[in-house]
Amino acid sequence: MRRLAAVLLTAALTLTACASADTPGEIEDGPDVLRVLAGSEVKDLEPLLARAADQAGVRLALSYAGTLDGAERVASGGADGSYDAIWFSSNRYLSLIDGANARLSTQTKVMASPVVLGLTAAKARELGWDGRPVTWSDIADAAREGRFTFGMTNPASSNSGFSALVGVTAALSDADGALDAARITSVTPRLKEFFSAQRLTAGSSGWLADAYVRQGGVDGLVNYESVLLGLGARLPEPLTLIYPTDGVVTADYPLTLLASAAPEKKALYDKAAAWLRSTPVQQEIMTTTFRRPIVPSVRPDARFGTAQLLELPFPNRRAAADGLIDAYLNQVSVPSQALFVLDTSGSMAGARIDGLRQALVALTGADTSASGTFSRFRNREKVTMIPFNSAPAAPEEFTLPEKAPEPVLRQIRGFAEGLREGGGTAIYDGLRVAYERAGEQLAAAPGSYTSVVLMTDGENTEGADYAAFEAFYRALPAEQRRVRTFVVLFGESDVAEMTKLAALTGGATFDARTGSLAAAFKEIRGYQ
Amino acid sequence: MKRWVGVVLALVLGAVVVVAVVWDNGGGEPELKVVRGVIGSEKKPFFDDPRVRAAFAEHGLRVEVDTAGSRQIATEVDLGRYGFAFPSSAPAAEKIKADRKAARTFSPFYSPMAVATFEPIVGILTRAGVVKGQVFDVKKYLELVAGGARWDRLPGNTAYPARKRVLLTTTDIRTSNSASMYLALTSYVANGEDVVNAPGQIDAVARAVAPTFLDQGYSESSSEAPFEDYLALGAGKTPMVMIYEAQYAARIFAGDGSIRPDMRLLYPAPTVLSKHTLVPFDADAVKVGELLTGDPELTALAARHGFRTGDPKAFADLAAQHGAPVAADLVDVVEPPTFDRLEELIAGIERLYASNAVPAS
Numbered sequence: 001m002r003r004l005a006a007v008l009l010t011a012a013l014t015l016t017a018c019a020s021a022d023t024p025g026e027i028e029d030g031p032d033v034l035r036v037l038a039g040s041e042v043k044d045l046e047p048l049l050a051r052a053a054d055q056a057g058v059r060l061a062l063s064y065a066g067t068l069d070g071a072e073r074v075a076s077g078g079a080d081g082s083y084d085a086i087w088f089s090s091n092r093y094l095s096l097i098d099g100a101n102a103r104l105s106t107q108t109k110v111m112a113s114p115v116v117l118g119l120t121a122a123k124a125r126e127l128g129w130d131g132r133p134v135t136w137s138d139i140a141d142a143a144r145e146g147r148f149t150f151g152m153t154n155p156a157s158s159n160s161g162f163s164a165l166v167g168v169t170a171a172l173s174d175a176d177g178a179l180d181a182a183r184i185t186s187v188t189p190r191l192k193e194f195f196s197a198q199r200l201t202a203g204s205s206g207w208l209a210d211a212y213v214r215q216g217g218v219d220g221l222v223n224y225e226s227v228l229l230g231l232g233a234r235l236p237e238p239l240t241l242i243y244p245t246d247g248v249v250t251a252d253y254p255l256t257l258l259a260s261a262a263p264e265k266k267a268l269y270d271k272a273a274a275w276l277r278s279t280p281v282q283q284e285i286m287t288t289t290f291r292r293p294i295v296p297s298v299r300p301d302a303r304f305g306t307a308q309l310l311e312l313p314f315p316n317r318r319a320a321a322d323g324l325i326d327a328y329l330n331q332v333s334v335p336s337q338a339l340f341v342l343d344t345s346g347s348m349a350g351a352r353i354d355g356l357r358q359a360l361v362a363l364t365g366a367d368t369s370a371s372g373t374f375s376r377f378r379n380r381e382k383v384t385m386i387p388f389n390s391a392p393a394a395p396e397e398f399t400l401p402e403k404a405p406e407p408v409l410r411q412i413r414g415f416a417e418g419l420r421e422g423g424g425t426a427i428y429d430g431l432r433v434a435y436e437r438a439g440e441q442l443a444a445a446p447g448s449y450t451s452v453v454l455m456t457d458g459e460n461t462e463g464a465d466y467a468a469f470e471a472f473y474r475a476l477p478a479e480q481r482r483v484r485t486f487v488v489l490f491g492e493s494d495v496a497e498m499t500k501l502a503a504l505t506g507g508a509t510f511d512a513r514t515g516s517l518a519a520a521f522k523e524i525r526g527y528q
Numbered sequence: 529m530k531r532w533v534g535v536v537l538a539l540v541l542g543a544v545v546v547v548a549v550v551w552d553n554g555g556g557e558p559e560l561k562v563v564r565g566v567i568g569s570e571k572k573p574f575f576d577d578p579r580v581r582a583a584f585a586e587h588g589l590r591v592e593v594d595t596a597g598s599r600q601i602a603t604e605v606d607l608g609r610y611g612f613a614f615p616s617s618a619p620a621a622e623k624i625k626a627d628r629k630a631a632r633t634f635s636p637f638y639s640p641m642a643v644a645t646f647e648p649i650v651g652i653l654t655r656a657g658v659v660k661g662q663v664f665d666v667k668k669y670l671e672l673v674a675g676g677a678r679w680d681r682l683p684g685n686t687a688y689p690a691r692k693r694v695l696l697t698t699t700d701i702r703t704s705n706s707a708s709m710y711l712a713l714t715s716y717v718a719n720g721e722d723v724v725n726a727p728g729q730i731d732a733v734a735r736a737v738a739p740t741f742l743d744q745g746y747s748e749s750s751s752e753a754p755f756e757d758y759l760a761l762g763a764g765k766t767p768m769v770m771i772y773e774a775q776y777a778a779r780i781f782a783g784d785g786s787i788r789p790d791m792r793l794l795y796p797a798p799t800v801l802s803k804h805t806l807v808p809f810d811a812d813a814v815k816v817g818e819l820l821t822g823d824p825e826l827t828a829l830a831a832r833h834g835f836r837t838g839d840p841k842a843f844a845d846l847a848a849q850h851g852a853p854v855a856a857d858l859v860d861v862v863e864p865p866t867f868d869r870l871e872e873l874i875a876g877i878e879r880l881y882a883s884n885a886v887p888a889s
Contacts, residue, residue: 092746101703101749106569106595109753112761177693178745246691250765252757296759296786310690311765313745317881 030059034268037070037079038062039088040204041159041224042253044289048281056275058268066203066523067093067159068371075100080260085269089113089159089224089251096318105257105266108273111282111291114248114309115163118228118239119220123148125240133245136171140190143197151200152222153208156325156374157526160205163249164222165328166321168194170312171246178313179320184327191332198334201449203526207508215506217482224251229290229303243305247312252294325374331402335380336449337441338528339434341427343456343490345389348421352457352491359517360416363525364409367518375525377412379405382448384437385415388430389423390462395437426463427456431485431501432472439480450483451507451528455517456498457491466497470504481505486524488512560590563812566605568616568705569595569750570772571804574833583825584816591816597749598705599874602627602867612813614806616705616772619867621805634806634817636827637835639774640858641709641802643696643794644755646763648687650792653768655684662855664794666717669696673740679767688767693743697754697769701741701877705802706751708874710770712800712864714740715873724865724873734876741877751775759786768794772802773854777843778834780852793853797860804835 029035032053043064053059065073067088073079074086075097091107094100117139124130127142142148153161170179172194173187199218202208209227212218213234220239221228232238255276257269275281282293292300315321342356365376377383383398396415400408434452442450460466473481484507487498491513502509508527512520567575574580575593584591596605598615602623607613613624621633643664645653653659656677658668672694679690701707715724718736741747748754755775758766776793779786808814819826821838831842847854864870 095746095749104749107750107753109756171691174691177743250761292761294756294760296788297784308762309764310692311761313692313743316742316744316746 028061031264032057032268033059033061034085034265034272035083036060036062036255037074037083037086038064039067039070039159040064040206041089041251042087043206044230045285048284048288052272052275056271058272058275060272062087066157066371066526067162068156068374069522070094071097071100072369072371074103074258077103077260079103080258083258084261084265085255085257085272087253087255089253090163091254091256092314093159093162093321096315096321098318103259105259105261106269106273107254107256108277109294110253110255110273110276111285111289111294112250112252113224113226113291114243114250115160115167115222116225116228116244116248117150117220117222117242118231119148119150119242121237121240123219124242129242130240134242135246136168136194136244137246139242139244140168140172140194143195144193146197148219149197149199149217150220150222151202151208151212151218152198153202153205154526155328156371157203157523158205159251160208160223160227161201162321162325163251165324166314167244167247167249167312169324171244178317179315179324180317181320181323184320184323188327188331191327195328195332196334199447199449201333201527203523207527211506215482225292225304226290241305243307243309245307245310247310249312249314250309253291322370322373329374330379333378334447334449335382335445336378336451336528337382337384337438337445338377339384339386339395339438339450339452341392341430341434341452341454342385342387342419343389343425343427343430343458344387344419344421344423345425345456345458345461346422347425347458347491353419353421355517356455357416357419359521360419361413362518363521364413364416365406366413367522371522375522377405377409379403382441382445383412384434384441385412386430386434386437387419388426388433389421391426392430392433395433424462425456425458425460427454427460428465428469429463430454431469432464435473435476435480435483438483439476442479442483446479449528452483452485452505453488453521453524453528454485454498454501455488455490455521456493459492459494459497466501469501473504484508484527486510486527488517488520488524490517490520559588560585561588561812562590562592563611563816564609565591565593565612565614565806565813565816566596566601566607566610567593567614568598568601568804569752570616570706570775571614573778574830574835577829577833580826580829583823583829584819587815587819587823589812589816589819597703599703599708599871607809611810612806612808612816614804616802616804617709617864618803618805619864619870620705621803621807623867624807628807628809630807630809632808632814632817634808634821635803636806636817636820637830637837638801638803639772639777639835640799640855640861641706641713641796642771642773642776642799643768643796644758644771644776645768645792645794647790647792649763649767650794652679652682652685652688656682659794662794662853663860664796666713666796666798670714670717670737670740673743674736688763690764690767695740695744697744697758697766698741698747699751699754699770700747700749701874702881703749704751706770706772707741707747708870709800709802709864710740711737711873711877712870713796713798713862715865716798716800716862723863724869727869727872730869730872730876734873734880737873738877738880742880770796772834773836774834776834777847777852777854778832780850781832781834781846783850795855795858795860798862799858799860800862800864801858 049060071094155161155165172190173183282298385396387393485505486507487509489511510520598620601615602620677694699707714737718733754769758769806817827837836843
């Protein structure tokens with residue numbers, strides 16, 4: 001037994017490398033490896049999971065995917081063979097997809113965290129929300145009156161945003177049963193009021209929290225209780241958590257065996273599940289990650305409060321769930337403005353420019369998967385295309401109408417298909433044009449969530465350099481400086497400089513060097 | 529159609545003589561014969577119990593199990609890979625027995641359907657006329673559901689002012705046996721206190737009971753999940769949940785503290801019995817069935833896992849020892865519909881799930 005432990009410890013040390021892979025891909029298999037396709041929401045458990053090898057005899061190798069993306073992959077059988085288990089914050093959306101349940105075997109809930117509102121203590125006091133019962137309806141009223149602002153993840157990319165959307169909709173519609181199309185339609189005006197206070201979005205809960213810590217800019221976040229409690233140590237003052245008395249939606253993190261898993265993987269799964277639910281591990285999950293324990297032998301400690309959390313009903317039909325996300329993106333959310341700065345230099349010739357065209361066309365509705373549908377250019381969105389080579393071209397603006405977006409989507413498709421390569425690479429001249437145009441757009445529509453996507457396949461060869469751009473950026477008015485740049489790393493782009501640029505503007509980088517441009521663009525849409 | 533449990537028991541049990549056979553390969557570890565079975569998930573803790581494994585090993589057997597919903601076992605699972613099927617309901621077992629032309633079946637243990645809830649909820653439901661003592665009146669409950677009752681609108685309710693429909697939490701009727709057992713008892717009431725036994729009754733009954741499933745919104749696919757929510761997350765998420773009595777009893781008998789002082793066990797009237805019925809496909813599996821039915825150690829262990837067995841004393845003694853609030857006599861027990869009728873009812877409800885579909889945009 002002692003010898004076995006030593007072998008496993010060595011294995012544990014190698015886990016970190018596997019587990020930190022950011023893009024889903026093949027995981028190195030082994031006799032004691034359980035390959036898990038996971039949501040990024042469980043990434044904070046990695047230090048704990050590293051000990052499973054030693055303590056339970058199973059190495060958990062996690063690879064990450066977005067909630068909806070992952071759900072579609074699992075339901076279509078795309079995870080079979082490459083993975084033995086899945087671990088997202090909830091299986092609820094997945095279970096609504098036709099055929100998904102047949103892909104799943106045993107499900108083991110590991111922990112729980114409700115999606116709630118966290119506000120700065122000062123704002124909570126100002127609104128009179130500290131220490132008295134608050135409903136989602138109260139929150140929607142305050143939002144309509146412009147008394148606070150908040151950030152929330154994109155419901156199509158992240159479970160916390162989706163859970164919040166379901167909860168708010170159920171509460172505001174006074175729905176006492178499951179949501180259906182009629183209820184969603186009738187509550188849309190009220191949802192608009194609620195989400196008029198949203199000023200920050202993201203494709204993942206963790207990134208949203210990081211952005212809030214770095215830049216603030218909003219009075220609080222709608223997020224998992226665990227994320228909000230965890231922020232306490234990173235902020236000058238812990239957030240005040242508001243638990244709406246009319247109910248919440250709770251994530252329960254089911255570690256789920258895939259039906260396709262081999263018998264020996266099933267044995268590993270059983271070991272992992274039993275270990276995760278053992279009293280010491282549950283205790284540690286609670287203490288270190290602020291999740292509520294799922295086994296009755298460990299009781300939630302004082303940090304979780306004593307208020308009874310009502311669980312709101314979750315849709316039981318995919319059409320209702322998809323209809324809700326669709327309503328949020330195309331009718332409810334504050335209209336966004338997206339500026340695309342696109343490298344059309346000579347080095348883009350061939351497959352690269354083709355890939356770029358396809359990536360843009362996919363966003364015009366050509367990608368008919370659920371995740372594709374939800375990443376298309378939205379009704380009411382302003383899309384600005386700024387191709388550049390040796391110099392930026394004149395920006396082309398497309399504004400999608402409230403209804404019947406097809407004609408404008410067709411125009412964007414035509415524009416994308418007409419992109420031609422040639423010439424040099426003047427990245428920062430292109431980016432400067434985008435920020436200037438963003439300034440004009442913000443002046444016309446103050447408060448719109450405005451962001452830039454920069455796609456380049458090489459280093460800057462002409463025009464202003466990074467330093468010049470940085471000086472330009474730092475001199476911009478505050479509202480313009482809040483425009484983030486999301487950079488697609490591609491081809492031979494200068495990773496260090498692009499990372500610096502993303503950090504400067506509060507954005508992020510997305511790697512398309514190994515995957516496709518379309519996948520990177522799709523992921524970025526969650527941040528717009 | 530109602531039946532006393534005593535009658536059921538007499539049907540269920542048969543005296544079996546067990547011969548222990550242990551192959552011993554020259555003084556080393558005894559070689560165990562592997563028997564593979566596919567079982568309802570609620571019996572997995574039993575088969576995983578080291579004491580159960582040891583008891584089988586004494587008879588030269590190692591029983592390995594996969595879990596699946598009883599409905600799946602009866603319709604989808606490739607039974608050729610297994611020595612036996614062990615679904616959680618008699619109708620599913622009957623179907624398997626007929627399909628596989630099995631000669632016999634074993635019904636070593638059973639558990640009535642029950643409701644796990646909380647003291648404040650019991651108070652509210654008592655005032656609403658749904659609960660009397662430990663009895664949950666299904667007819668009154670269905671009337672409440674039909675009227676769209678909401679917790680915060682029930683008269684005199686200050687203890688649980690939730691803006692939620694009054695609905696028992698169940699598993700997904702499309703996948704789970706405990707939900708179909710629940711359907712068996714609601715359909716009995718909705719069919720004018722009679723077992724659904726004619727195709728002509730299906731449509732009206734399906735429509736009458738469908739809201740008890742559909743209005744819940746999302747429901748889980750396995751019986752353990754909602755009970756776990758009940759235990760860990762409390763009344764906010766799960767004010768009352770349809771369970772097998774065995775789930776609750778097992779927790780009490782284990783003395784693990786998971787049943788807290790404000791938790792209550794109720795019995796629906798009428799209730800149905802989930803009769804765990806083993807269908808053997810070969811001689812080794814027959815032996816498994818015989819051992820489960822007749823081996824004193826295994827039946828005692830089954831009682832520890834909360835099941836009622838052929839020896840009523842085993843369960844009663846444990847209940848007395850732990851002060852478990854389990855019913856001594858189950859009087860209002862009805863038979864479930866046959867497999868085919870139950871399938872038609874489920875299909876009827878499935879159609880209602882689909883008919884409410886909305887376009888995504």
